[in-house]
Amino acid sequence: MRKFTYALIGVVGAFSLFIFTLVQQFPAKVKNVAFGPAFFPLFLLAAISILLLLLLENRRAGSPEPMDFSDMRLPGLMMGLVGVAAGIFEYAGFVLSSFVFLLPAMFLLKARPKTVFIVSSLVIASIYVLFKVILRVPLPVGSLWEG
Amino acid sequence: MDSFALYTEGLPLILNFGVMAMLVTGVVGGVIIGALPGLTANMAVAVMTPLTYGMTAQAAFALLLGAYCGGVYGGCITAVIARIPGTPSAMMTTLDGFPMGQRGEAGKAIGIATVSSFFGGLVSVIILGLFAPVIAEFALEFSAQEYFAIAVFGLSIIAYISPGSMVRGLLSGCIGMLLATIGSDPVIGYPRFSLGSFNLMSGLELFPLLIGIFGLSEAFSAAGRHMDGVEVTRQIGRILPTWADMKRIFPTMLRASPIGVLIGAIPAAGGTIAAIVAYGVEKRLSSRPEAFGTGIPEGVAAPETANNASTGGAMIPMLSLGIPGDSITAILIGALLIHGLQPGPLLFRDHFPVVSSIFLLMALANFLFLGVGLLGARLVGRIIATPMNLLLPVIMLLCIVGTFAIRNSYFDLGILLLFGLVGVFFAKGNMPSAPLVLGFILGPIVESNLRRGLILSGGDFTTFFTRPLSAVFLALTIAVMFSPYLLRLARGNNAKG
Numbered sequence: 047m048r049k050f051t052y053a054l055i056g057v058v059g060a061f062s063l064f065i066f067t068l069v070q071q072f073p074a075k076v077k078n079v080a081f082g083p084a085f086f087p088l089f090l091l092a093a094i095s096i097l098l099l100l101l102l103e104n105r106r107a108g109s110p111e112p113m114d115f116s117d118m119r120l121p122g123l124m125m126g127l128v129g130v131a132a133g134i135f136e137y138a139g140f141v142l143s144s145f146v147f148l149l150p151a152m153f154l155l156k157a158r159p160k161t162v163f164i165v166s167s168l169v170i171a172s173i174y175v176l177f178k179v180i181l182r183v184p185l186p187v188g189s190l191w192e193g
Numbered sequence: 194m195d196s197f198a199l200y201t202e203g204l205p206l207i208l209n210f211g212v213m214a215m216l217v218t219g220v221v222g223g224v225i226i227g228a229l230p231g232l233t234a235n236m237a238v239a240v241m242t243p244l245t246y247g248m249t250a251q252a253a254f255a256l257l258l259g260a261y262c263g264g265v266y267g268g269c270i271t272a273v274i275a276r277i278p279g280t281p282s283a284m285m286t287t288l289d290g291f292p293m294g295q296r297g298e299a300g301k302a303i304g305i306a307t308v309s310s311f312f313g314g315l316v317s318v319i320i321l322g323l324f325a326p327v328i329a330e331f332a333l334e335f336s337a338q339e340y341f342a343i344a345v346f347g348l349s350i351i352a353y354i355s356p357g358s359m360v361r362g363l364l365s366g367c368i369g370m371l372l373a374t375i376g377s378d379p380v381i382g383y384p385r386f387s388l389g390s391f392n393l394m395s396g397l398e399l400f401p402l403l404i405g406i407f408g409l410s411e412a413f414s415a416a417g418r419h420m421d422g423v424e425v426t427r428q429i430g431r432i433l434p435t436w437a438d439m440k441r442i443f444p445t446m447l448r449a450s451p452i453g454v455l456i457g458a459i460p461a462a463g464g465t466i467a468a469i470v471a472y473g474v475e476k477r478l479s480s481r482p483e484a485f486g487t488g489i490p491e492g493v494a495a496p497e498t499a500n501n502a503s504t505g506g507a508m509i510p511m512l513s514l515g516i517p518g519d520s521i522t523a524i525l526i527g528a529l530l531i532h533g534l535q536p537g538p539l540l541f542r543d544h545f546p547v548v549s550s551i552f553l554l555m556a557l558a559n560f561l562f563l564g565v566g567l568l569g570a571r572l573v574g575r576i577i578a579t580p581m582n583l584l585l586p587v588i589m590l591l592c593i594v595g596t597f598a599i600r601n602s603y604f605d606l607g608i609l610l611l612f613g614l615v616g617v618f619f620a621k622g623n624m625p626s627a628p629l630v631l632g633f634i635l636g637p638i639v640e641s642n643l644r645r646g647l648i649l650s651g652g653d654f655t656t657f658f659t660r661p662l663s664a665v666f667l668a669l670t671i672a673v674m675f676s677p678y679l680l681r682l683a684r685g686n687n688a689k690g
Contacts, residue, residue, distance in 0.1 A: 058364065081644045087385070087386075090367050100360045101361070101364065117418075121414060124589065128593065132603075151585075152586050155581070155586065165583050186597075
C-alpha cells in the first residue's frame, strides 16, 4: 500500500500543479466581483496539498506490501478492449465495434466458442432493438460504411 | 404541501402501462443485478439511467427507483444461499442468513429477509412523505450560508465513513470538487480549464463519470474476481414466512426501520452502515445475544429492514435539499437533471405532482419486490449461477452504448474509459471513489454558495458562523473531521491513566 501512496501523491500532486499553473491565468476579479473564478480552485488546491502532506506523514502507518497488480491482467485486457471498442465506435459503427469487443472479451474470460457467438449475436441484436427501435436513440452506423 | 396530497397528486401520472412496465422491469432487473455477487445496486441504476433518456420523467423514475429498491433488496438472496452479499449492504445478512440456509431453512431466511425489506422500505417511504415536504418548506428560507454548510457537512460525512482512511476520503472528495470546476464558473460564467476543447466548455458530463466509476470499473474489478457462476444452496424450501415468524420479527422490524431511515438520511451514510448499526442494536437488546450469528430470524430481519429503510431516508436530503443521501441518490440527481428537474425545495413547489409520483413509485417498488422475492427467489437463485464470463462483457458493452446514447458524443466515451480506469486505480489502492462522485455533485453547490455568501457579506468569512443553522452544521463538520484525532488522543490519555 505504501507504493500506492507514493504513486497517488505523485499523480495527484502533478495534476494539482498543472491545475495551479492554469489557475494563474484566471483574473482575480471579474466584473468587480470579489472572490473570482480562481478562488475556489485555489481553495481546493490548498486543501489537496494539506491532504497530500498528511498522506505522506501517515505513510508509515500503511502496510509494507508493495502494490499488487498480479490480478490485474484480465481487468487490464478488458480496459484495452473497451478502449478499442470506444475508439472505433464512430468509424466501425455499433454492430462491428460491439462484435470486436464482445468476442475477444468473452473468449478471454474463457467462455465456450459456440456460446460466445450465439450470446454475442443475441446481445447485439437485443441492444440494437432496445436503443434504436424501442427507445429511438440513434446508434452510429459507422463512417466506414457511409462512404 | 400537505402529506395526503403527496400520495394522490402523482397518481394520474403513473397509472399507465408504460410506467408500470418500466417499474416491473426496474424491480426485476434490480433484484437480479443486486443478487449477482460483485454487481451492486449502484451499477444497476447507473447502467439503466441512459435507457431513460427518451422516456417521460415518470417512466424514467419508475425504472430507476425500481432498480434502486430491487437492487438493495436483491443482495439478501445471495447472502442467504451463497454466503456472498450480493450488495455491500447485505453484508450483515450473511451472518445469520447463511447458517439458516445450511440448516435447510434458506427459504425461511429469504422469506424473512423479503418481508422485513418490504416493511423497512415501506416505512421509509411513509417517513419520507412526512418529513421531506417539511424540510423542503423549511429549506426555502435557506440562504447561501446554510446550503454551503450542509453540503460541506455531507462531504465530511462521506469522507469519514469511507473505507480506508478519512484523509483518502477527503482527498477523493476534493478531487471530485476540483473536477467539477471544469467548465463555466457557476457565479459569473467565466470559462475554466476547458483547454480550448469545445467538449469541456460546459464541463465534464456527470453520466460518463458515474457510469465509468460505478458501472465500468466495477465490471473491470469483477473480471479479475469471478469467472464462474456462484455455488448456491439448492434446497430452498418454503419461502412464505409463517405467522409465528412474523410475530417474532415484528418488534425487530419496528426498531430497525427508524434506524435505517435516520442513517439513510445522513448524507452519504447509506444502507451498509444502517444494516451494521441495526444488527448491533438488535444484538445488544436481545435476551440471547450469543444466538446472533448462528442463524436466527432476528439476525436476518434487523439488517434487511434497516438497509431497505435507508432507501427512503437517502431520498429525504436528495429531494428536499438537492444533496445526495448516498451514491445511488447521486445518480438519481443526475437522472432528475436529464429530465429538466432540479432537486431541492423548489422541486416541491414547482413540480409537486412529479414529487408525488416519485413517492408513489417508491412505495409500489417495495410491493413489487415483495412479490418478486416471495414468488421468484428460486428463479433468481438459478440466475445468479449465470457465468460471469458472459455477463461482464455484456455489462461493459451496455456501459459504452448507454454512455454514447445520452448525448451521441464520442468524447463522452473517452471520459467513460478514463473514469473506469480511475475507479480501478482507486479500488486497487484502497481509495474510496464514492466521495469523488459526491464531491463532483456537491462541488458546484459548495462553490456557488461559498462565493455568494462571501459576496453578500462583503468578504466576511464569519458570516458562515453567525447564522445558527450554518454554524451548527459547520461545528458538526469540524467535529467529524477531527473526531479520529480526538479519539486517538483520548485513547492515549486513557492508556497513560
